[in-house]
Amino acid sequence: MGKHYSAWEVFKRGLTHQRGWGPAWRSPKPKARYDVVIVGGGGHGLATAYYLAKTYGIRNVAVLEKGWLGGGNTGRNTTVVRSNYYYKASADLYDHALKLYEGLSRDLNYNVMFSQRGMITVAHSRHDLEAAARWAGAMQLNGVDAEMLTREQVARLAPALDVSPRARYPVWGGLRQRRAGTARHDAVAWGFARAADRLGVDIIQNCEVEQFIRSADGRVIGVQTNRGRIEAGKTAMTVAGHSSVLAEKAGFRLPVTSYALQAFVSEPLKPVLDTVVLSLATGMYVSQSDKGGLVIGGGLDLYPSYAQRGNLPTVQNVIGALAEQYPSLGRVRLARQWAGIVDVTPDSSPLIGRTPVDGLYLNCGWGTGGFKAIPVGGTVLAHHLATDEPHPLARPFGLDRFQTGALIDEAAASGIAH
Amino acid sequence: MLLISCPWCGARAESEFRCGGQSHIARPGPPETVSDAEWSAYLFERLNPKGLHRERWVHAYGCGRWFNVARDTVTHQILETYLMTEAGQAQADQP
Numbered sequence: 273m274g275k276h277y278s279a280w281e282v283f284k285r286g287l288t289h290q291r292g293w294g295p296a297w298r299s300p301k302p303k304a305r306y307d308v309v310i311v312g313g314g315g316h317g318l319a320t321a322y323y324l325a326k327t328y329g330i331r332n333v334a335v336l337e338k339g340w341l342g343g344g345n346t347g348r349n350t351t352v353v354r355s356n357y358y359y360k361a362s363a364d365l366y367d368h369a370l371k372l373y374e375g376l377s378r379d380l381n382y383n384v385m386f387s388q389r390g391m392i393t394v395a396h397s398r399h400d401l402e403a404a405a406r407w408a409g410a411m412q413l414n415g416v417d418a419e420m421l422t423r424e425q426v427a428r429l430a431p432a433l434d435v436s437p438r439a440r441y442p443v444w445g446g447l448r449q450r451r452a453g454t455a456r457h458d459a460v461a462w463g464f465a466r467a468a469d470r471l472g473v474d475i476i477q478n479c480e481v482e483q484f485i486r487s488a489d490g491r492v493i494g495v496q497t498n499r500g501r502i503e504a505g506k507t508a509m510t511v512a513g514h515s516s517v518l519a520e521k522a523g524f525r526l527p528v529t530s531y532a533l534q535a536f537v538s539e540p541l542k543p544v545l546d547t548v549v550l551s552l553a554t555g556m557y558v559s560q561s562d563k564g565g566l567v568i569g570g571g572l573d574l575y576p577s578y579a580q581r582g583n584l585p586t587v588q589n590v591i592g593a594l595a596e597q598y599p600s601l602g603r604v605r606l607a608r609q610w611a612g613i614v615d616v617t618p619d620s621s622p623l624i625g626r627t628p629v630d631g632l633y634l635n636c637g638w639g640t641g642g643f644k645a646i647p648v649g650g651t652v653l654a655h656h657l658a659t660d661e662p663h664p665l666a667r668p669f670g671l672d673r674f675q676t677g678a679l680i681d682e683a684a685a686s687g688i689a690h
Numbered sequence: 691m692l693l694i695s696c697p698w699c700g701a702r703a704e705s706e707f708r709c710g711g712q713s714h715i716a717r718p719g720p721p722e723t724v725s726d727a728e729w730s731a732y733l734f735e736r737l738n739p740k741g742l743h744r745e746r747w748v749h750a751y752g753c754g755r756w757f758n759v760a761r762d763t764v765t766h767q768i769l770e771t772y773l774m775t776e777a778g779q780a781q782a783d784q785p
Contacts, residue, residue, distance in 0.1 A: 516738035527734035529711065530763070575709035578740045578763045584691045585705045618734050675730040 313337025319650020513613025
């Protein structure tokens with residue numbers, strides 16, 4: 273059991289040169305059997321384990337991660353948290369996540385550095401502005417905060433943005449969600465890992481699932497891994513971009529295509545931007561991290577990929593948009609560039625709940641927006657695993673919607689064309 | 691940057707093309723015999739393999755024609771391009 277983190281503890285440890293903190297979580301050997309095995313040690317998997325232990329008292333749980341914790345999309349995203357979705361089902365889901373983020377540092381006893389610096393979606397034409405107004409109206413009806421901004425207000429909030437009449441992307445106004453913001457992505461993974469570990473969850477890294485173990489009637493009763501056979505009462509997969517690969521091993525297909533989504537960080541700068549700004553015209557969005565680097569994202573590399581690296585045309589589009597819209601940043605150098613493999617569904621909404629195989633449960637399909645949903649993804653999957661009933665928030669997001677036709681088409685709400 | 695060989699125009703830069711997703715998907719029929727599950731699988735379910743993928747591309751900023759590409763989704767290496775009516779030669783490496 274780790275120490276409770278507090279200012280007092282930091283002071284006390286200071287007297288002995290901050291030595292002896294010990295690891296934040298154990299690295300146990302896998303046991304032969306668990307009540308629940310969660311495949312995938314990213315944010316969603318770790319959050320699922322945490323809420324299983326905390327809310328439902330199910331502590332005989334293992335999280336299996338083939339690499340290292342948060343080494344996939346949890347450590348590769350652009351850290352934005354928001355709930356500006358169009359449909360009620362999505363708004364309820366993502367706003368629940370946002371509310372959990374608001375109390376997450378205290379809940380986990382781990383500073384996830386959640387900063388509600390707000391997010392502005394910039395409209396560049398009359399049509400953009402009308403779409404933004406419709407969007408803001410829908411958000412307000414869904415009980416999510418939203419306000420329209422004039423061009424002057426946008427200029428005041430993002431002084432570096434080119435709002436001049438001669439701009440290639442003229443600014444007509446915008447849409448603001450004040451409660452949106454950023455969180456430190458690694459801290460979210462580590463915080464959930466530490467909190468789950470303290471409740472007795474086994475986190476097992478470098479453990480890759482090779483096969484599912486099936487009973488005579490076809491039910492999944494465990495997994496065969498490179499560290500041996502592990503039996504499970506229930507098995508959950510939270511592997512984002514690799515969901516189709518695991519589903520194939522279990523013998524079914526998913527309405528998912530995996531794409532590379534790139535992100536960029538610039539060299540550290542003095543404070544220039546204290547909010548998140550997304551452009552409806554280019555899909556490029558940017559914020560500034562606490563270290564001073566600009567964190568930049570944009571559209572997908574639009575062909576299926578598992579490569580975890582993007583290609584140059586998308587780099588050109590995204591960085592070109594930044595240089596065009598923020599002329600003063602045009603000569604800033606990039607420090608890093610990378611890609612994560614995101615699992616995009618036909619309606620850009622997640623898949624949560626049962627799979628066609630008994631004993632195997634699923635949380636995937638968050639596409640380009642999984643990070644912001646980590647606390648709610650964990651909450652609803654834990655509920656389904658514990659009670660065998662879908663959580664009310666997750667009920668609309670089952671796999672069955674592709675047969676019933678009740679799609680939740682949020683393609684526009686992500687603000688990125690895909 | 692991918693270099694893609696359009697069967698009509700030859701090797702051109704990736705930015706001239708658009709990917710149209712998985713190829714060789716057969717439409718089930720006749721319609722009155724197709725179940726909801728089959729129809730859903732036809733419309734939405736995809737192979738999404740890690741490795742060899744057969745997909746359709748269109749030379750959007752060129753001749754405007756569609757063709758097939760066999761491409762590895764991990765290395766992005768293009769193994770062959772071939773006409774819409776053909777089946778293709780490339781085989782996945784057996785693990």
